[in-house]
Amino acid sequence: MEPGRHGYGARVLIDVVVEVDGFTWNIAEAGEADRPAVVLCHGFPGLGYSFRHQLRALAAAGYRAIGPDMPGYGGEYTDTAVADRLVRLLDAFGIDRAVLVGHDSGAPTTWTVARRHRRRVAGLVLLAVPYAPRPAARATHRAVRGDGPPALPAHALLGAAGHFAQMERAREVDELLVNFVSEVATAHP
Structure with missing residues (x-):
């Protein structure tokens, strides 16, 4: 199937079904396949297209930006199941490592990928949701690593800025997100 294309110049969005x-x-998706990957995981309700402004801004900054429509929540869609499925999506794209961006209920999926598949994560950005593992995960982590917080790859928290990702304040959010992604992507090469 030929992917759909929307946009202009280097900022073209491509609709892909995988x-x-x-x-x-x-x-x-936006950006060249050989560029460093950034995967933006939306919250509920949302779509990968919700990040259209940020996908274009990241592509213009030299990244391959991917916004998947995240699987539903509840039932078989636990954070672990969705995280493992997201890693298989990276495999399908031939991506070894990516910066993961999680907004709202997409944040637990991204930090679960970072906890379970840390070598696959070049950086982690959480929008609107602070890192807060489930109690069982905290207890397991303390037993393995001591009493400190989990040692994730580079981590950045944008706080309330994530809520603007689905509004038309694209320029402000684009600049903020590109700066954070660049920071976490270079913190742990």
Whole structure:
């Protein structure tokens, strides 16, 4: 299937459909395939297209920006199941490492990828949701690493700025997000 294209010049958004292990991912993507990858995981309700402004800004800054429509929540869609499925999506794209951006309920999925597949994560950006593992994960982590907070790859918290990702304040959010992604991407090469 030919991907759909929307936009102009280097900031073109491509609509891609990818099947991975029987699951169909609908994806908004911008940027060249050989550039460092940034995967933006939306919250509920939302779509990968919700990050259209940020996808274009990241592509213009030299990144491959990927906004998948995240799987539903509840039932079989635990943070762990969705995180593992997201890693299989990275495999399908041939991406070894990526900066992950999680907004709202997409944040737990991204930090779960960072906890379970840390070598795959070049950096982690959480929008509107602070890192807060479930109590069982905190107890397990303390038993393995001591009493400190989990040692994730580079981590940045934008706080309330994530809520603007779905509004038309694109210029402000684009600049803030590109700066944070650049910072976490270079903190742990």
